[in-house]
Amino acid sequence: MLSLVLWRLALIPLTVLGVVTILFLIFKAVPGDEATMVAGATATQAEIDVVRHQLGLDRPLFVQYADRVLGLARGDLGYSATFRGNPLPRILERVPATLLLTASAILLTVAAGIPAGILAASWRGRWPDIAVSGGVVALLAVPNFWLGMMLMALFSVRLGWLPSIGLTGPASLVMPTVALAARLIALVGRLVRGTVIEEQRKDYVRTAYAKGLATPRVLYRHVLRNALVPIVTVVGLQTGYLLGGSVVVERLFAWPGIGDLLLTAVGLRDFTLVQGITILFVVGFLLINLLVEILYRLINPRLR
Amino acid sequence: MKFGFLSFGATLLIGFSLVALLGDRIAPYDPSEQDLLAILDPPSAAHWFGTDEIGRDIASRIIAGTRITLLIAVVSVALAGVAGIGLGLAAGYRGGAVDRVLMVALDLLMTVPSLVLAIAIISAIGANASGLITAITVSFIPSLARLVRARVLELRELDYIEAARALGMRHPRIVLRHVFPNAVSVIVIELSLMAGQAVLVATALGFLGLGVQPPAPEWGAMFGASRQYLEVAPHVAVVPGLAVSLLVLAFNLFGDGLRDRLDPAARAR
Numbered sequence: 001m002l003s004l005v006l007w008r009l010a011l012i013p014l015t016v017l018g019v020v021t022i023l024f025l026i027f028k029a030v031p032g033d034e035a036t037m038v039a040g041a042t043a044t045q046a047e048i049d050v051v052r053h054q055l056g057l058d059r060p061l062f063v064q065y066a067d068r069v070l071g072l073a074r075g076d077l078g079y080s081a082t083f084r085g086n087p088l089p090r091i092l093e094r095v096p097a098t099l100l101l102t103a104s105a106i107l108l109t110v111a112a113g114i115p116a117g118i119l120a121a122s123w124r125g126r127w128p129d130i131a132v133s134g135g136v137v138a139l140l141a142v143p144n145f146w147l148g149m150m151l152m153a154l155f156s157v158r159l160g161w162l163p164s165i166g167l168t169g170p171a172s173l174v175m176p177t178v179a180l181a182a183r184l185i186a187l188v189g190r191l192v193r194g195t196v197i198e199e200q201r202k203d204y205v206r207t208a209y210a211k212g213l214a215t216p217r218v219l220y221r222h223v224l225r226n227a228l229v230p231i232v233t234v235v236g237l238q239t240g241y242l243l244g245g246s247v248v249v250e251r252l253f254a255w256p257g258i259g260d261l262l263l264t265a266v267g268l269r270d271f272t273l274v275q276g277i278t279i280l281f282v283v284g285f286l287l288i289n290l291l292v293e294i295l296y297r298l299i300n301p302r303l304r
Numbered sequence: 305m306k307f308g309f310l311s312f313g314a315t316l317l318i319g320f321s322l323v324a325l326l327g328d329r330i331a332p333y334d335p336s337e338q339d340l341l342a343i344l345d346p347p348s349a350a351h352w353f354g355t356d357e358i359g360r361d362i363a364s365r366i367i368a369g370t371r372i373t374l375l376i377a378v379v380s381v382a383l384a385g386v387a388g389i390g391l392g393l394a395a396g397y398r399g400g401a402v403d404r405v406l407m408v409a410l411d412l413l414m415t416v417p418s419l420v421l422a423i424a425i426i427s428a429i430g431a432n433a434s435g436l437i438t439a440i441t442v443s444f445i446p447s448l449a450r451l452v453r454a455r456v457l458e459l460r461e462l463d464y465i466e467a468a469r470a471l472g473m474r475h476p477r478i479v480l481r482h483v484f485p486n487a488v489s490v491i492v493i494e495l496s497l498m499a500g501q502a503v504l505v506a507t508a509l510g511f512l513g514l515g516v517q518p519p520a521p522e523w524g525a526m527f528g529a530s531r532q533y534l535e536v537a538p539h540v541a542v543v544p545g546l547a548v549s550l551l552v553l554a555f556n557l558f559g560d561g562l563r564d565r566l567d568p569a570a571r572a573r
Contacts, residue, residue, distance in 0.1 A: 141552040146545035149530075150545065157538070240417040263512060265427075281417055
């Protein structure tokens with residue numbers, strides 16, 4: 001296990017290098033000229049050329065690429081006009097808020113999705129099942145930013161129970177978490193329902209009942225344990241949604257995380273910052289996936 | 305359940321397509337016509353869904369926005385489909401070095417959360433419809449290519465493909481005539497679900513000010529504007545959200561229904 005973790009950690013820099021390379025190629029391939037965008041719509045050709053030179057964009061592509069990679073190796077993301085220098089420390093300042101939001105979204109997903117799925121499976125075809133299954137279909141269709149906005153309209157504007165923006169305390173965590181987790185709760189709920197129904201048909205469950213075990217004990221001790229593996233898989237697969245969704249939710253609730261900073265960077269046309277934050281999201285993605293894999297091995301004896 | 309999700313989703317999609325096609329004919333007002341005497345009016349007989357911050361009829365703007373959102377979703381998913389299918393077929397059928405290089409590249413790309421990738425791409429191209437379509441397309445290609453590849457790998461080992469090869473059939477013909485048709489159902493299901501995702505991504509980016517720009521009546525951009533008026537006129541935010549949800553629901557139901565119909569093994573899930 002330890003060697004697996006160390007090996008995967010060692011692979012992260014290599015993966016980042018690969019991602020940086022691909023992003024570099026994509027950014028050079030898509031239409032749109034960075035210098036023109038930075039200089040602004042009213043700039044003359046001469047001004048654009050000055051900007052191009054300042055940003056080092058008039059150098060050969062290979063030199064630009066080598067510069068980017070060597071900088072990264074030293075922890076230098078390049079020159080950010082917003083922060084007048086290497087933006088890495090300023091990005092890292094924002095990481096805890098994003099971590100808090102995504103971690104609480106995962107917790108809520110587990111805390112709400114699993115019971116909902118079990119409830120639906122135990123009342124298959126009856127009204128609790130219909131309610132949960134309908135909720136799943138609805139939550140998968142609703143945009144997270146709209147859900148957040150509706151929560152805001154109800155709980156902040158109408159009822160005044162929760163603060164609408166910023167990170168000001170435990171109460172301010174509620175709405176962003178719900179908005180971000182909604183989709184995951186639906187996915188996990190649906191999966192748990194399906195898995196529990198499937199597992200209940202299996203021999204070991206019949207054996208457990210035959211031994212005289214009570215239903216809750218069969219469910220929680222036997223069925224749920226086997227259902228955990230697919231649940232962890234699904235949560236792992238949704239890491240991309242979780243991180244991407246956090247960008248939108250952070251902007252809506254003025255949450256001081258890196259997603260909000262990413263959008264600020266886009267607005268300011270600070271491409272160094274945009275690419276730096278993108279790389280940080282990749283590192284986050286890899287770390288979460290590593291965590292998921294460790295969990296996966298812990299709960300699945302076949303992989304131990 | 306027999307009438308089923310598939311028919312319901314298909315009916316909704318046909319409805320949305322008709323609204324998109326007929327747009328200006330059925331809209332009660334010109335979507336950009338301002339009525340400064342009717343600002344932020346709640347829903348009424350004259351304005352079914354009320355009016356926005358400069359007195360434009362929300363119902364008409366939703367109708368006009370249907371065309372924009374549907375077009376963006378369909379075009380970007382179609383482009384991602386062509387690229388993803390091409391890459392997936394190439395990687396899966398050819399195997400070897402082509403497969404390895406493509407898969408490493410796609411795996412790397414998949415470590416960038418797709419919305420973050422889309423935002424980064426838009427920052428480079430600019431916030432407009434073509435930037436939006438490029439961003440959504442690129443961020444959807446990796447997962448689709450992987451899916452097609454996995455299906456092709458499965459098919460490649462089957463006897464009838466080997467038979468075709470033994471008959472001396474050439475590779476492009478085998479891929480087009482025998483491999484691709486058997487992968488179609490998986491692809492169509494995925495594309496339908498992806499179209500729903502594309503609607504969510506496009507409106508999220510519109511909301512963030514990175515998609516189609518106002519004053520175009522794009523659903524996401526309508527939210528972005530509505531946020532300031534949440535206290536006085538929540539109806540401005542409610543209706544575009546319902547429109548987005550309904551369209552995503554339509555694509556999801558269609559995709560799920562199709563999966564149930566075409567892939568009975570997945571029905572239990």
